[in-house]
């Protein structure tokens with residue numbers, strides 16, 4: 001059993017920068033000046049997004065217009081230790097200027113999707129080691145899900161949150177905890193972090209709860225789940241992302257320097273937060289997230305769910321975010337190269353001269369998307385003597401995986417692909433971007449906001465707007481058009497013709513696209 005203690009704050013290895021127009025990020029600076037943003041901020045409202053990813057925690061604070069006011073980051077190096085996650089929360093919060101924090105009206109948290117935590121309802125201590133999204137569950141737990149779920153349900157997969165719950169159920173873990181006087185509940189990465197803010201543990205959102213079995217269309221846990229003996233482990237209150245939840249606790253206010261009435265708004269998964277950050281508005285708009293994994297997400301008026309391909313849909317207002325996530329991605333690159341080496345090798349990569357290497361990038365056997373295959377083997381050999389060629393081969397392989405993913409989505413009848421924005425750490429690689437352009441059929445650009453934390457901050461803003469009876473459907477980075485994120489009439493936007501702005505200054509003629 002792992003107890004979660006509050007550790008003393010070490011000196012942070014953090015990045016803290018004042019604004020998106022500011023200087024390059026600086027390392028190891030616990031505080032930074034935000035004079036320009038804060039001098040006139042006395043009456044401003046700020047919104048805080050917290051992103052707990054695979055490799056680190058990040059905070060971004062935005063103003064009402066969506067301008068980035070402050071940000072901080074803390075790596076935890078793939079740690080699955082709750083103490084490290086909690087410590088990162090202290091560090092990123094401490095790194096934000098007090099004047100900024102005192103103006104935070106609302107906050108929201110995103111976290112890795114399908115990471116499952118068995119915790120105590122009252123103390124939030126871990127009752128078992130966390131089961132991270134990349135830890136495939138054995139067949140017996142998949143079969144246990146299959147026995148209770150509707151035929152063909154995608155929850156019967158080694159990577160679903162429900163299969164992780166089955167691990168604790170079949171293994172008698174939660175029952176033993178209960179017998180020992182604990183009050184076990186299953187929660188998610190983001191929800192656990194949010195618990196340090198609003199003090200609750202049985203609160204989640206549509207997106208994080210999807211892989212545990214929540215049905216966002218009917219907005220309930222299905223009866224086949226609630227009739228199970230373990231139903232008491234399910235979080236009780238499931239909110240729409242961006243819905244006001246409750247104010248932070250007095251303890252959180254004191255610990256983090258946030259106003260006592262700071263609102264916690266419902267969060268989401270890290271991939272959906274990245275999608276929201278990109279500010280896409282039309283069916284067929286897509287985001288590829290090049291983080292530790294490679295996730296593909298597309299706005300669609302049609303829901304697509306195909307477990308054999310690892311395709312599923314997250315609800316977004318009246319639209320769907322259809323997609324899937326390969327288990328290969330940036331984390332595999334870091335098995336071979338340091339971030340510095342990735343940068344140094346980049347100039348010698350020649351996208352226009354394909355290597356001919358036929359790799360499949362995975363950290364370990366087993367793949368989710370674009371084809372569900374628990375036995376899929378990585379293939380990253382033969383390794384050429386030249387590291388630049390090796391890296392190019394890996395990037396080419398991931399570009400092929402991505403292109404296949406969009407192809408498989410198209411075959412499921414989703415809205416026609418129009419353009420792809422790019423988020424995540426891998427978006428920093430211009431050569432990867434060039435290689436992807438050779439494999440993908442539509443314009444590929446960097447997302448104007450590449451951080452999931454920005455998407456979470458938008459949800460925080462959404463929550464506050466809702467308390468004012470307003471709808472936050474206008475994306476701050478766009479001077480025209482509407483995100484319609486949570487609106488009920490977004491489907492009516494399909495088929496809109498004309499020039500849509502594209503992040504790199506290019507443009508995409510929407511009239512050429514048959515949307516929907």
Ligand SMILES: Nc1ncnc2c1ncn2[C@@H]1O[C@H](COP(=O)(O)OP(=O)(O)O)[C@@H](O)[C@H]1O
Pocket residue numbers: 053054055056270290291292293329330331332333334339342343423424425426427428429432
């Ligand atoms: N120059 C680069 N070229 C390719 N990949 C990169 C580069 N810089 C960072 N990355 C990738 O970005 C990933 C981290 O992205 P990030 O979005 O922070 O991940 P996560 O949120 O999943 O922890 C790393 O796994 C790394 O491989």
Ligand SMILES: O=C(CO)[C@H](O)[C@H](O)COP(=O)(O)O
Pocket residue numbers: 054111112113114133207269270271272293294295324325
């Ligand atoms: O690899 C992951 C890290 O979180 C996620 O499982 C992946 O991004 C899919 O996320 P979502 O459930 O939002 O589609």
